[in-house]
Amino acid sequence: MGTVRLEGASFYAYHGVYPEEKVLGNQFLVDIELTYSFRKAMEEDALEGTVDYGELYAITSKHMQTPVKLLEHLAHLIIEETLQMYPESQRIAVTIKKQQPAVGGLVAYSSVTVNYPEDYD
Template structure:
């Protein structure tokens, strides 16, 4: 098994529990790691034998555009769609961070992480 990761994906989106957050928007950072067998791609150098991380980025981008109240739901949607799209993926780990969340004090980011396996 191997891992493919995209780290530090940045988006401006309209997520948040409070209506005001959904109107104003905020900056978000996403990290995603998938576990898959890419032995064949390592041998034959063909994209169709691995997970195309350009398409993985596009999937995350699509989900980030859908307004969501909770980061927990957002991470679950990204994980579920990833496992549905690529049957060769055994597990996925997704982290979504809201940068400078409105907490009334200094906080660089609020982060939610979900790991989901195909067998679980």
């Protein structure tokens, strides 16, 4: 097993519970980490034996464009579609950071991490 990561994918999106978040939007950063057997890729130098970063980005981008209330739900949607594309994944972690969240003070970002399978028990 090895680990494949896509880190710091940046999106401007409209996720949040509060009405102003749905109007003003915010900058989000997404990290995805998969534990996956990429032995075939190591031995055969073939993209079919590993996780395609472009596919991970496309999955994430699609879900970032559809507003949801909670980052936990958004991470879950990304994990579910990633599992459909890469069912052999042993573990998937999705971290979503909302930059400068509206919390009444100066904060760099808030974040949520959802882990598969740990958070799916």
